[in-house]
Amino acid sequence: MGNLRVICYKWRSWLEPLVFIIYLISLVVALPICVLIFKQDETNIRTRTWFIGGIFVFLSVPVSLHTIVQHLIHYTKPTLQRHIIRILWMPLIYAASAWFSLRFPAGAIYFDTFRECYEAYVIYNFMRFLLNYLSERCDIVYALELKPQQYHFYPFRWILPSWQMGYNFLLYCKLGVLQYTVIMPILTAIAFICESLDVYNEGTFDFVSAWSYLVIVANLSQIWAMYCLILFYQACKEELQPMSPISKFLCVKLVVFASFWQSIAIAIFVNVGLAKHQSAIPESDFKSVSTGLQDIMICGEMVLAAIAHHFAFSYVPYIDLAAPQVPCCHSFWTMLDVRDVSSDVIEHAKVVGSQIRGGRPPPVNRGSDERSRLIDSDRVPSVSSNEFQPSDPLIEASAVRRNLSTPATPDEVFDEEERSVLVRDPMHMPGGIR
Numbered sequence: 001m002g003n004l005r006v007i008c009y010k011w012r013s014w015l016e017p018l019v020f021i022i023y024l025i026s027l028v029v030a031l032p033i034c035v036l037i038f039k040q041d042e043t044n045i046r047t048r049t050w051f052i053g054g055i056f057v058f059l060s061v062p063v064s065l066h067t068i069v070q071h072l073i074h075y076t077k078p079t080l081q082r083h084i085i086r087i088l089w090m091p092l093i094y095a096a097s098a099w100f101s102l103r104f105p106a107g108a109i110y111f112d113t114f115r116e117c118y119e120a121y122v123i124y125n126f127m128r129f130l131l132n133y134l135s136e137r138c139d140i141v142y143a144l145e146l147k148p149q150q151y152h153f154y155p156f157r158w159i160l161p162s163w164q165m166g167y168n169f170l171l172y173c174k175l176g177v178l179q180y181t182v183i184m185p186i187l188t189a190i191a192f193i194c195e196s197l198d199v200y201n202e203g204t205f206d207f208v209s210a211w212s213y214l215v216i217v218a219n220l221s222q223i224w225a226m227y228c229l230i231l232f233y234q235a236c237k238e239e240l241q242p243m244s245p246i247s248k249f250l251c252v253k254l255v256v257f258a259s260f261w262q263s264i265a266i267a268i269f270v271n272v273g274l275a276k277h278q279s280a281i282p283e284s285d286f287k288s289v290s291t292g293l294q295d296i297m298i299c300g301e302m303v304l305a306a307i308a309h310h311f312a313f314s315y316v317p318y319i320d321l322a323a324p325q326v327p328c329c330h331s332f333w334t335m336l337d338v339r340d341v342s343s344d345v346i347e348h349a350k351v352v353g354s355q356i357r358g359g360r361p362p363p364v365n366r367g368s369d370e371r372s373r374l375i376d377s378d379r380v381p382s383v384s385s386n387e388f389q390p391s392d393p394l395i396e397a398s399a400v401r402r403n404l405s406t407p408a409t410p411d412e413v414f415d416e417e418e419r420s421v422l423v424r425d426p427m428h429m430p431g432g433i434r
Helices: 002-009 011-040 045-073 078-088 090-103 105-135 140-145 167-196 210-243 245-272 286-312 330-336 339-357 368-376 394-401 410-424
Strands: 382-384 387-389
Touching (some): 045 330, 078 330, 090 245, 090 286, 105 167, 105 210, 105 245, 105 339, 140 210, 167 210, 210 245
């Protein structure tokens, strides 16, 4: 029993070898099966394409697994690494879903829609990662209030009013990202229903099929989510600079955004006849050719994506041998715990409902003389119960912002209490839009 405790306590030393032993065993079993299937049907062009895609998948798996396992081993900042690990699963999920779609074309809709739902989940986690990073270092709402007005990019500047810096700006950016996380599962359910009714017809731009309309809605939702993410980065790029955000933004944007537009471009090429002479997919119908070409390209691209994610979301900054030991399965289960998504959706639904019923007016901006104090003040993290919690700057902020000789109004007291909750969890939005 004592030896078992010692082994469990030293799980960091044996976790990665164990994972790669399991991977090698799986490879030894799966590779001969794949070769056998290929030999039995090597004249089939789709089987040949599927086999080539499998080679790319087997190359991307060890790269992604290594980065994920190292984050689990050096799980010193759960509020950041929980979201990083979820993002790191993206190349594996993309590659595997595309590979299975090549092998089982009749079920391509299920594999592809799952991939699209996960990309919405990745955008959400990236936004939370940025917010948690900032909340450890400053009061996000106050820091935004002290910044110059961030205007919309063109062409949105012509049609949308500017969002007041502070509470409202942060809220609208988060709502813009979160709506994609909600809309994609809804579109997925609609796609399944339309497929069962034989009206989905993926890859055909005839505006008779349901796919033509669903892809437009998904496209608009994704564009708005990425726009809100970029707008938030533009407003907070000074505070985000220490964590090298450019490479992380490029990884997320290229995999999610570029792959989506790639599928649209392939569908257009197939519909106008530019893919007549392709030799990767034996079928001639629009749906099979467009989805097949997209899947084999994703299999190859995810090798590069896995390598890029390894460097962009490196585990090295989180290595801290003096940090408290995390229980063996703690980091793994927190990675799988998706209750934060459901709670965010519920909280923001309450905010939207409060706005519709008539919310509170926006808060009044403070003076710019407080800017350096709010942004440059370091937040000292405290580790408790194996969780990384940002310190609560409420007392310090209150002393800076309010003249203590003047009694606080009820609205000011409410503002401070509500903002303290937002500092602890930047995705939490109690009350209505003010």
